[in-house]
Amino acid sequence: MILFDLLWRFMLISVVAFGGGQAALPLMERVAVAERAWLTPAMFSTAVAFGYITPGPVLIVATFVGFQVAGIPGAAVATLGAFLLPWLFAALAAGQIQRMTRSPVLKAFGQGAAPAVVGLLGVTLLSLAGEALVDGARIAIAAVAAVLVARTKIHPVWILMGGAMVGFFTSR
Amino acid sequence: MIKRVSAWHLFRIFLRAGCLGFGGLGSVLVLIERDLVDRRRLLDAEQITEALTYTKLLPGSTVVQVVSYLGWKLGGWRGSAAATTAFVLPAFVMMLLLSVAYARVKDVPMARAAIDGVNAAVTGLLAVAMYKLGASAVKTWVGFVIGATALSVVVFFRAPIVIVVVAAGLLGIWIHPARLRATA
Numbered sequence: 001m002i003l004f005d006l007l008w009r010f011m012l013i014s015v016v017a018f019g020g021g022q023a024a025l026p027l028m029e030r031v032a033v034a035e036r037a038w039l040t041p042a043m044f045s046t047a048v049a050f051g052y053i054t055p056g057p058v059l060i061v062a063t064f065v066g067f068q069v070a071g072i073p074g075a076a077v078a079t080l081g082a083f084l085l086p087w088l089f090a091a092l093a094a095g096q097i098q099r100m101t102r103s104p105v106l107k108a109f110g111q112g113a114a115p116a117v118v119g120l121l122g123v124t125l126l127s128l129a130g131e132a133l134v135d136g137a138r139i140a141i142a143a144v145a146a147v148l149v150a151r152t153k154i155h156p157v158w159i160l161m162g163g164a165m166v167g168f169f170t171s172r
Numbered sequence: 173m174i175k176r177v178s179a180w181h182l183f184r185i186f187l188r189a190g191c192l193g194f195g196g197l198g199s200v201l202v203l204i205e206r207d208l209v210d211r212r213r214l215l216d217a218e219q220i221t222e223a224l225t226y227t228k229l230l231p232g233s234t235v236v237q238v239v240s241y242l243g244w245k246l247g248g249w250r251g252s253a254a255a256t257t258a259f260v261l262p263a264f265v266m267m268l269l270l271s272v273a274y275a276r277v278k279d280v281p282m283a284r285a286a287i288d289g290v291n292a293a294v295t296g297l298l299a300v301a302m303y304k305l306g307a308s309a310v311k312t313w314v315g316f317v318i319g320a321t322a323l324s325v326v327v328f329f330r331a332p333i334v335i336v337v338v339a340a341g342l343l344g345i346w347i348h349p350a351r352l353r354a355t356a
């Protein structure tokens with residue numbers, strides 16, 4: 001059943017997303033684009049853009065994915081899957097299990113998982129760039145966006161809007 | 173002692189934070205500090221730092237987990253559930269609206285050009301994110317090997333990513349205790 005699949009996959013993603021919400025982006029991309037073919041790379045790129053535009057966690061991309069797959073119920077279920085276990089872990093950490101969350105084992109796991117996530121982000125980048133950077137104008141947009149976000153305090157929302165406008169005016 | 177706050181009150185407090193929480197973890201923490209520490213005097217700054225310390229090693233969205241943690245401290249399980257739901261709700265609604273708009277507009281040629289521009293910009297943003305994440309997570313050659321292996325294994329063997337990450341984590345456990353013992 002598709003709703004259960006959405007719920008389950010996003011729960012799995014949330015459980016291995018060491019490194020915060022950013023770490024979940026390549027995980028979501030791999031699952032949604034490569035493993036389940038729910039979205040094309042272009043659609044996922046746009047979902048990420050929307051994730052930057054909305055307030056709060058970037059994992060809210062799950063809502064977009066869920067909607068594309070199964071409408072509003074899909075969106076709700078995917079969102080639940082993305083945040084349910086992290087909520088549970090955090091509430092447990094606040095309560096009784098504090099000592100466990102400082103355990104060297106957890107830290108060591110994270111130190112192994114985090115570089116893997118960086119590698120996966122590379123895969124995602126290749127996947128999205130392959131479809132997005134098809135001509136000189138788009139490559140230029142990407143380069144300028146990278147410089148702006150790395151070197152200035154301009155919020156990503158404005159950079160993305162700039163990309164939209166340049167894309168619009170340079171289209172054939 | 174931390175003052176007990178009702179679930180409904182926590183809902184309202186974190187709904188506001190969820191609406192204003194642009195700019196990532198750092199900005200949201202500042203927002204929470206200004207509201208809960210300075211304005212409402214429900215917490216100390218140390219307690220927010222404590223929340224971050226205990227949640228940043230956990231998997232999942234750190235910003236949400238800080239909210240869940242603080243919600244629990246202020247109002248138990250119901251408080252934590254209320255705070256977390258309230259915090260995610262504005263983003264959920266907004267993303268839903270964007271998703272609907274996208275579905276309607278994505279095949280319109282004019283919108284298509286703008287979307288393509290946005291997607292190109294996203295590539296640039298993600299490249300920088302990868303660089304920053306790499307700088308903090310990949311500090312040794314071991315980390316580099318793990319990252320490169322993860323990338324290769326997924327690209328060439330289509331390995332499922334959950335298995336790759338879990339394997340890398342287990343490798344981390346296998347490697348690091350030796351170092352931890354060495355520095356003890």
